[in-house]
Amino acid sequence: MIAILPGLKTIIGAIFKSARLLMEVLLLMMFVLLIIALFGLQIFKGVLTHKCIKNLPPGINISHNDWGNYIQNKSNWLVIEDVDTMVCGNGTGTGRCPTNFTCLPGIGFNPNNGYTNFDNIGWALITAFQLITLDYWENTYNLVLRASGAFYIIFFIVVVMFGAHYIVNLVLAVVAASYEKEAKRKQEAKEEEERILELRRQKALLRVRENNLNPKERFRKCGKKLTRGFSMDSVMSWATEMAQLEDDEETDHQKKSKCYAFKKRLKRKFCSWTCCxxxxxxxxxxxxxxxxxxxxxxxxxxxxxxxxxxxxxxxxxxxxxxxxxxxxxxxxxxxxxxxxxxxxxxxxxx
Missing domain, CATH: 1.10.287 (Helix Hairpins)
Incomplete structure (x- = not known):
């Protein structure tokens, strides 16, 4: 099947030849994923368990155990239609609770049945992978900003722009570059084969023509071949080109020498302590x-x-x-x- 379709053969060959580069890109992706997960773990751990709890009626005093049972009871949480878990925050730019509700940390489970959180390195890696693949990432974006504040939009800008639009597309770029290189190599091989066949055909035609010439015409043709390429104009043009090339090389060398000397003077003046x-x-x-x-x-x-x-x-x-x-x-x-x-x-x- 692959041998029948040349285009498919080229694609398969490009994928196999890009395996080494793909491994390097995947290592880079894992490194970026780890950095994002560690950063999210340090600043967002536990923030998605903040919930709005209904205030107790005035004048009611309960024990510590009863209070713990009260805040963990789902009937006392703020529930909004079409929202899995209503998170909140007490900082600047966070989502505040309505009247008669108080935002408390560490209540219940995390959103999306506990799957969206940065509470440990495992869940942080999963959530970071969700962000860089842009798989329902806006939900995590809205939850984190509501619980932590609008200032953390910078985190999501960096993750989405660098992680999703650069690192993930880098994999496609590697495969596309390998495919282009493989297609170019096959095209060059095909052109080289056609050129060799054309040269062989021309040599065969010249051999036939030379066999049909008389001895005097053969001698005149050999003399033209010996004197070809030794005209005065060609020699003068070659000498002019060589002189221009030498002048350009000398100018570049002088420029590099001046730049190096200036750089060295700056280093000696500002970055050197040789007094002791x-x-x-x-x-x-x-x-x-x-x-x-x-x-x-x-x-x-x-x-x-x-x-x-x-x-x-x-x-x-x-x-x-x-x-x-x-x-x-x-x-x-x-x-x-x-x-x-x-x-x-x-x-x-x-």
Whole structure:
């Protein structure tokens, strides 16, 4: 079937040849998905369980257990027609509850039968995948903005524009580029085959014509072949082109030299500290340290630890404060090490 249809054969070949690039794009997509999920986990965990609870009649006092049962009772929630779960918020730009209702956190389940939330890394990944694939993403958009505020529209702009319209379409771009390259290769192979056949046909015709010529005409034709291509005009034009090419190369070299010299002067003026010999010796030792492979491994381990601390957090986790402290220390440490390495390399390059 594939051999019968050349177009289908080209498409299948393009898909197989783009497998390597597709794997790289999928890895990039997984990385972006993880970043979106971690960001949503840190700022939106538990916000979709905010609900409007009916106020108690004035003058009624109940126990703590009775209050817990009261707020978890669905009959005391604000219910609106055609809305699965009415979320609310108490911040600026959030959806406020009507009169005789109070917005309370941690009530009941999440919207859409509990499937739409950022309460842990698993649900955050699923919701992030829903956003970048634009599968009913406006529902999550409306729920989050009502519970957290209109300021978080920036989050959805970045996710939809970069994640949905760039990363997902990048897969199609890779397949389309591979198909175009495969079609072009087949067209070039076909043209090359036709050109070879045409040359063979022309050679056969010339051979037949030469066999029909007399000896005097053969000698005259050989003399024309030997003198072909040695006219004075062709030699002069070739010399002019070579001289112009050398002038252009010299001009480009001068421009690059001037730019490099200007850049070097700026670096020496603003990015170099050579006033203290002790500092220069310390700088050499630090360059040896930061250029060592173990140092890069330490940075990678710190980033992985930071990612792990972010991913194991969840809504109402008993160790959230400890995780927050660990994330703060890890982020500050990573930033300090990376900035220090950049500054040392910048100084040492002078």
């Amino acid at each position: 010999p002790t500092f220069l010796r310390l700088q050499e030792y630090l360059v040896m340290l930061v250029s060592h492979p173990i140092f890069e491994g330490v940075i990678t381990i710190c980033i992985l630890i930071n990612t792990l601390l972010l991913s194991i957090d969840y809504h109402q986790a008993p160790y959230s404060h400890a995780l927050e402290s660990g994330n703060t220390v890890s982020i500050v440490h990573d930033k300090h090490i990376i900035n220090k390495r950049y500054v040392i390399y910048l100084q040492y390059s002078m």
